[in-house]
Amino acid sequence: MATVEQLPAIANARAYYRWSQGGWGINMVIRRFTLAMLATVVVISTHVSDAAAQNKNTRQAPSIDALIQSMVNYHPYVRAINEGNYQAAAELEIARSSFDPFIEQKTSSRVSGYYDGTNLTQRFSNPFEDFNGSVYTEYRISDGDFPVYEADYETLSGGEASVGIAISLLKNRELDKRRTELANAGLATSQWQALATSLINDFVYKGVSEYVAWYESALQVNAVTELLNTATERERALVTRVEKGDLANVVLTEFKANILQQRLLLAELKQKRDAHAQMLSFYWRSPKGDMLIVDEAHPPKDINWPFWVGNGQLMTLRNALRNHPELDVMKLEQQVVNNKAALASNALLPKLDLKASVARDIGSGPSNLDGTETKVGLSFSYPLGNRKAKAEQAQLQSKQRELEHKLTSTEQAITQRFEQALVYWGQAKDIVALQSENAALAKTLSKVEKTRFDAGDSDMFVLNARAQNEIKAQIKEIKAKVDLLKAELTLYKEAAMLHSLNN
Numbered sequence: 001m002a003t004v005e006q007l008p009a010i011a012n013a014r015a016y017y018r019w020s021q022g023g024w025g026i027n028m029v030i031r032r033f034t035l036a037m038l039a040t041v042v043v044i045s046t047h048v049s050d051a052a053a054q055n056k057n058t059r060q061a062p063s064i065d066a067l068i069q070s071m072v073n074y075h076p077y078v079r080a081i082n083e084g085n086y087q088a089a090a091e092l093e094i095a096r097s098s099f100d101p102f103i104e105q106k107t108s109s110r111v112s113g114y115y116d117g118t119n120l121t122q123r124f125s126n127p128f129e130d131f132n133g134s135v136y137t138e139y140r141i142s143d144g145d146f147p148v149y150e151a152d153y154e155t156l157s158g159g160e161a162s163v164g165i166a167i168s169l170l171k172n173r174e175l176d177k178r179r180t181e182l183a184n185a186g187l188a189t190s191q192w193q194a195l196a197t198s199l200i201n202d203f204v205y206k207g208v209s210e211y212v213a214w215y216e217s218a219l220q221v222n223a224v225t226e227l228l229n230t231a232t233e234r235e236r237a238l239v240t241r242v243e244k245g246d247l248a249n250v251v252l253t254e255f256k257a258n259i260l261q262q263r264l265l266l267a268e269l270k271q272k273r274d275a276h277a278q279m280l281s282f283y284w285r286s287p288k289g290d291m292l293i294v295d296e297a298h299p300p301k302d303i304n305w306p307f308w309v310g311n312g313q314l315m316t317l318r319n320a321l322r323n324h325p326e327l328d329v330m331k332l333e334q335q336v337v338n339n340k341a342a343l344a345s346n347a348l349l350p351k352l353d354l355k356a357s358v359a360r361d362i363g364s365g366p367s368n369l370d371g372t373e374t375k376v377g378l379s380f381s382y383p384l385g386n387r388k389a390k391a392e393q394a395q396l397q398s399k400q401r402e403l404e405h406k407l408t409s410t411e412q413a414i415t416q417r418f419e420q421a422l423v424y425w426g427q428a429k430d431i432v433a434l435q436s437e438n439a440a441l442a443k444t445l446s447k448v449e450k451t452r453f454d455a456g457d458s459d460m461f462v463l464n465a466r467a468q469n470e471i472k473a474q475i476k477e478i479k480a481k482v483d484l485l486k487a488e489l490t491l492y493k494e495a496a497m498l499h500s501l502n503n
Contacts, residue, residue: 058295061215063304064208067284070292071207072200072499074285081196088192095185098178101126110144117146119153131167132176138162138359156370158363164375165356171349180343184336191336194328198496201325205493207283211303212489214276216482218299221269223474228262231467234450235259251460258464262471273297307498309425309488317418317495324414324496330407337403341396347389350382418494425487428480435473435480442466442473 062070072078102125109118119142127134141159168176238255241247277296284292309317359373449466452458492498 058293060298061211061280061294061300061303062284063300064211064306065304067207067211068204068499070285071204071283074287074289075203075283076289077203078200079289081199084192085189085196088189092182092185092189095178095182098182099127099129115145115147117142117144117150117153119143119146119155127178129179129182131169132172132179133165133167135165136163138164154366154369156361156363156365158361160359160361160369162357162359162373164358166353168351168353170352171346172351175339175342175346177343180339183339187332187336187339191329191332194325194332197499198325198329201493201496201498204498205489207280208489208498209486210276210280210283212482212485214273214280214294214296215299215303216478217269217273217276218296219478219482220475221266221273221297222299223478224262224266224269224471227467227471227474228259228266231255231259231262254460254464258467261468265471305485305488307485307488307492309491314422314491317491317497320495320497321414321418326410326414326496327407330403330410334400334403334407337396337399341393341400344389344393344396348386348393350380353379355379414494418491421487421490421494425484425491428484428487432477432480432484435477439470439473439477442470446470 104123104125106121107119110116119140121138121140123136123138125134125136139159139161140153140155142153142155146153167173235252235255238247238252242249242252274296277294281291281293284294286292355375355377357375359375360371361369446466446469449458449463453460453463489498
């Protein structure tokens with residue numbers, strides 16, 4: 001089946017065949033030819049429209065700050081991290097709910113048998129953190145007859161009101177499971193914030209690295225394109241000289257071969273540039289979270305690089321290592337384990353609880369229920385052996401030592417990575433200076449060689465070699481400058497200062 005692009009050619013061939021066989025008149029041929037040309041115009045217009053639509057969707061590349069803001073505010077990866085923050089906050093609220101006041105009611109009634117007693121009890125309790133305590137108020141009322149063993153249910157006609165308190169004197173006095181869970185939930189919230197900072201910093205590093213890689217390729221494409229345009233103009237001059245007989249045709253052929261090599265290099269650089277631009281669109285987002293397409297062929301003249309490094313800034317970066325989010329995560333984990341270890345030690349203590357209350361009946365009834373009643377009670381218990389608590393304590397003590405070793409190792413690893421990045425940064429500065437000097441020298445040599453060639457003092461082989469060296473020198477100069485940006489970016493990344501949740 002013919003494609004749309006082949007239709008005009010097929011129409012022309014059929015028209016010519018039928019005319020040659022005498023089947024059509026000249027007017028019919030003209031009309032068919034006109035239709036074929038219109039089809040060609042429609043196909044070309046469609047391709048042009050598609051290209052224009054694609055160009056319309058591309059946007060001028062943002063500055064580094066604008067890219068980072070779009071990533072941390074609109075990218076779904078960061079939004080997913082922020083949802084984890086809300087979940088950690090919810091866990092803290094769940095832990096706090098252990099100390100919420102509550103109301104309970106109990107009702108019992110004998111519906112058959114000799115006794116017909118009915119009683120109702122309502123209690124309001126309000127736990128508090130200190131001493132694993134709780135205060136409560138209670139009201140109960142009863143009616144009917146109760147057996148002797150249920151005489152505690154009896155009240156005067158108006159019921160009995162009481163208030164009391166319950167506290168722990170040994171086990172659970174300083175801490176208990178509820179207070180430990182509350183403390184650890186607060187630590188988990190801080191731990192997640194530190195982890196989120198670390199994750200977002202790594203993500204920002206990837207996005208900015210992709211931007212810098214695209215920027216490097218785009219600058220290299222522009223540099224090679226400019227040199228290739230100059231070489232094309234020189235090619236036209238050589239053609240004129242060959243036609244006049246001033247130069248041998250082999251000289252022009254050799255020059256064209258050199259231009260072809262430059263075009264191949266340009267094609268490879270464009271391929272690399274376009275690939276990085278496509279990847280960059282994954283990080284650059286609209287307020288709706290949609291990917292934005294970068295105009296890959298037009299890098300900005302100034303990317304407003306925010307991650308400069310100087311002596312003063314180096315001191316700030318070094319100080320930031322002490323508060324690195326990876327260290328914060330581990331230190332908070334240590335506190336969580338310390339709390340669990342303290343709870344395990346608490347489980348080894350004997351349980352001694354105190355409960356005191358004051359009650360008074362209201363209304364009429366038996367005289368033995370009149371007056372104010374005060375109760376004080378103590379309860380004691382202690383499990384023999386208590387192997388579970390001892391094993392948990394030993395396990396958590398081992399976990400404490402493990403985290404201490406891991407923290408030391410992580411601190412050393414962070415410092416080592418920073419120092420390594422610092423060495424690379426110092427070398428990158430020296431390389432930039434050398435590559436800039438090399439590029440300027442290669443440009444001068446290429447220009448001198450062109451002058452010598454025009455004067456007949458040099459040959460095409462040397463001229464092409466100088467041109468190739470000039471291109472390579474410019475590419476290396478651009479790479480060296482961008483490598484310096486990458487080195488500065490790495491220093492900020494190792495110090496976790498690319499982005500903070502407090503920004």
